[in-house]
Amino acid sequence: MQIDLSGRHAIVTGGSHGIGLAMAQTLAACGAHVTVFDLDAPTPVDVTNRASLDDAFNRSPVPDIVMINAGTAYLRPIPDTTRDIWDKTLALNLTAVFETLQAASNRMRAAGRPGAIVLTASTNSYDGEENLIAYNATKAGVLGLVHTAANELGPYGIRVNAINPGLIQTRLTADSFNNETVIKEYFRAIPMGRGGQPEEVAKAAVFLSSDWASYITGTTLLVDGGQMACKFGPWRDAEAEFRNSRWQRR
Numbered sequence: 001m002q003i004d005l006s007g008r009h010a011i012v013t014g015g016s017h018g019i020g021l022a023m024a025q026t027l028a029a030c031g032a033h034v035t036v037f038d039l040d041a042p043t044p045v046d047v048t049n050r051a052s053l054d055d056a057f058n059r060s061p062v063p064d065i066v067m068i069n070a071g072t073a074y075l076r077p078i079p080d081t082t083r084d085i086w087d088k089t090l091a092l093n094l095t096a097v098f099e100t101l102q103a104a105s106n107r108m109r110a111a112g113r114p115g116a117i118v119l120t121a122s123t124n125s126y127d128g129e130e131n132l133i134a135y136n137a138t139k140a141g142v143l144g145l146v147h148t149a150a151n152e153l154g155p156y157g158i159r160v161n162a163i164n165p166g167l168i169q170t171r172l173t174a175d176s177f178n179n180e181t182v183i184k185e186y187f188r189a190i191p192m193g194r195g196g197q198p199e200e201v202a203k204a205a206v207f208l209s210s211d212w213a214s215y216i217t218g219t220t221l222l223v224d225g226g227q228m229a230c231k232f233g234p235w236r237d238a239e240a241e242f243r244n245s246r247w248q249r250r
């Protein structure tokens, strides 16, 4: 038995790169018809601009599946988190997420169509990783959107869930992945001993969007190699070595 999304129309925001691209590819591999809303697409869509967002929805069929994934992060300690950085982070990671959720669910409800919405949150929805105060605030806020939207949209047969990726290899995290010293210490605390790939997040998101998750709404799914399950991680130099960007037992 496989996940079969044939006949479904899916929209993925931020679907031109990274996790969103993997989501779009995985949805398509399961048979869905996929539309990407992205700044970097043949027809650019800016999800932070309501007119651009509404225009994109009006050009697309009413979706059965919506993955609200576009997001970004600016690394800044608290003193350097300017109002501009704060506003830009909230505009994309929280306000645009709400507006996409609203625009999508309005159309799904009006068409009498059930469906599934998956938001990309983060392990940072729960923890306070340094230099990311604005990002962490938005990703915590996304959980409020998930809970409330699941509650209000349940009666219409629309499920709303989030995935919470850990450190995933995309252009957003390229600086970390390119720095062996950084990832060696970071991955020491991850039971799987490595970072994640976009496809590993996409598969979890597609599961949540599919009928296999038919009784799942209002929840979150960590895709983090076990990072949030433990405080210090299992990898010690005495028994393990860091080779090919991952911890392995000797």
Ligand SMILES: NC(=O)c1ccc[n+]([C@@H]2O[C@H](COP(=O)([O-])OP(=O)(O)OC[C@H]3O[C@@H](n4cnc5c(N)ncnc54)[C@H](O)[C@@H]3O)[C@@H](O)[C@H]2O)c1
Residues within 6 Å of the ligand: 013, 014, 015, 016, 017, 018, 019, 020, 037, 038, 039, 040, 045, 046, 047, 048, 069, 070, 071, 072, 073, 092, 120, 121, 122, 123, 164, 165, 166, 167, 168, 169, 170, 171, 172, 173
């Ligand atoms: N990479 C990670 O480690 C990680 C971990 C947890 C959560 N996330 C979340 O995953 C999501 C995707 O991140 P990624 O790592 O794939 O990043 P990415 O930079 O590779 O991809 C982001 C995509 O969003 C698009 N985008 C940016 N601003 C946009 C706008 N205004 N309108 C439309 N599209 C826009 C970009 O063009 C790009 O295609 C984000 O919400 C991010 O916070 C990432």
